[in-house]
Amino acid sequence: MKHFPIYLAVEGRKIVLSGGGAAALAKLRLLLKTEARIEVFAPNPAAEIVGWANESRLALHQREVTQADLTGAVLIYAADEDAFLDSRTATMATKTGIPANIVDNLADSAFITPAIVDRDPVTIAIGTEGAAPVLARALKADLEEHLSPRLGLLARAGRTFRSAADALPFGRARRDFWRDYFLGAGPRLADEAKAKDVLETLLTKHLSTETKEGHVAFVGAGPGDPELLTLKARKALDTADVVIHDRLVSAEILELVRREATILDVGKQGFGPSTAQDDINALIVEHGLKGAQVVRLKGGDATVFGRLDEEIEAVTAADISWHVVPGITAASASVAAIGQSLTRRGRNASVRFLTGHDMKGFADHDWRELAAPDQVAAIYMGKKAARFIQGRLLMHGALPDTPLTLVENASRHDQRVVSTTLAALPSDLADAALTGPALALLGLSPRAVSAPLSQPLVQEQA
Structure with missing residues (x-):
C-alpha cells in the first residue's frame, strides 16, 4: 500500500485550489461537499466557479496563487492543467510543508483523491493508487446502486445516541445493539424524528438482556482463494470476537476478519513445529466460556482431516453451543x-x-x-x-x-x-x-483449463 487512506478533519479549515478549467471544476464539485473554507486562484475561472463564488460557497481570487496564499491551508490542489504552473504550485506547497495534489499527475502528488460514495455522514472512499480509475468508478457505481439513500439518516440519528449506548459494556454487547439498529429496526424508520424512540426501546431491551453465552463456529476457509469462501463463512468472520486459525488459512482470508477481533495462530506443520491439539481445544473452550463468538477457522473443509470431532467433543463437554460451516475441500x-x-x-x-x-x-x-x-x-x-x-x-x-x-x-x-x-x-x-x-x-491427469485472468493458471511438469 503506497497511499495510506485517512479521513482528514477539514471543517472550517482552508483548502487552496489553483486553476479554473475542467480539472478544477471536477475537484471543486467534490470539495464543495465538505465544510472546508475553499479558496480558488484562477485568472480566467469558468462561469460555474464564478457562480459558486457569488453564492459565497467559495472565495475566488482572479490571479495566480502565491506562496503567501498557502499559509494556513491543510490541502492544496494544483489544477491549472499546465505542467509549469502545476509544478510551481506543488513546489510552493512543499516549501510550506502542505501536501499537494497535482491533478492527473500521480507521481508528483503528495496525496490522491479517491472515488467517494457520499451518504453524509457515511462516506466510502475507493482508491486504486492511480492504477485503475475506471475500476474505481465502476465500484463506486455498484455501491451507489446497493446502498440506501437513507443510510445517512440512520447514521445521523445513531451519532446523537452514542453516549447513551455507552451504558452497554464495550465489545460484543454494544456491537449487538448497533447491529440491531443499523440492520434491523433502523432501516424501517420512516423519518429521523422517530429514530430516538426506536433507539431507546432497543437500548432498554439490550440492557435487560442477560449476558450472552459464548458460541463456537467451526468454519471451513476453503483452499485459499478468498472468492471460494462461502457466504455463511464470511458472515461468521464478520461477527467473530476471536478467530483461531490453522497454518493453511491464507492471509487474504484473514484480512476479512473484523479488525477488532483477536486472531490466534495455532497452525500445525507436518513433521515440524505444531500447537498441541489439547492446547487448541483448551483455547477454544477458554474463549467460549468468556462469552466470545469464536470462529475456529480451518483450511479447506473442517470435516475433512481437520480433527473436528476432537474439538467438538471439547466444546460439548464445556457446555458451549456450536455449529459447523462447511468449506470447499482441497x-x-x-x-x-x-x-x-x-x-x-x-x-x-x-x-x-x-x-x-x-x-x-x-x-x-x-x-x-x-x-x-x-x-x-x-x-x-x-x-x-x-x-x-x-x-x-x-x-x-x-x-x-x-x-x-x-x-x-x-x-x-x-x-x-x-x-x-x-x-x-x-x-x-x-x-x-x-x-x-x-x-x-x-488416477487423474490434467486437462487443459481455460481459466479467467483472475484465476491461477495450470503449470504442468512432466
Missing part, C-alpha cells in the same frame, strides 16, 4: 485446477479421500483395492509419504504408468501442478521441490 479445488472430475460415468463410481500419514506415521489403506485399474483417490498430506505410497501400490499390482497429479497451493495465485506417473512420482516430486501444501490425485 480435493475439489485441485480437480477444478486440472479440469477433471472426481467421478466419471463408466470409469469410477466412487472416490476415496485418503491421508498420507496419521498419528502413528504413514497411514495404511486397502492398497489392493486402490491398485485396481480406474481407481481415483485424493491423497492429502502425501508429499513426505510419496515413496511409501508408490511402493504399496506397485506391490499390490498397480501399473507403473498409472497417472498421478500433484496440485500445490490449489486455487491460490502460486498454484503449481505436477503431472507424473506412479513410477516417476518420487523423482518428479523431488525435481519440483514443492514447498506448499500439496494434494495428490491418483
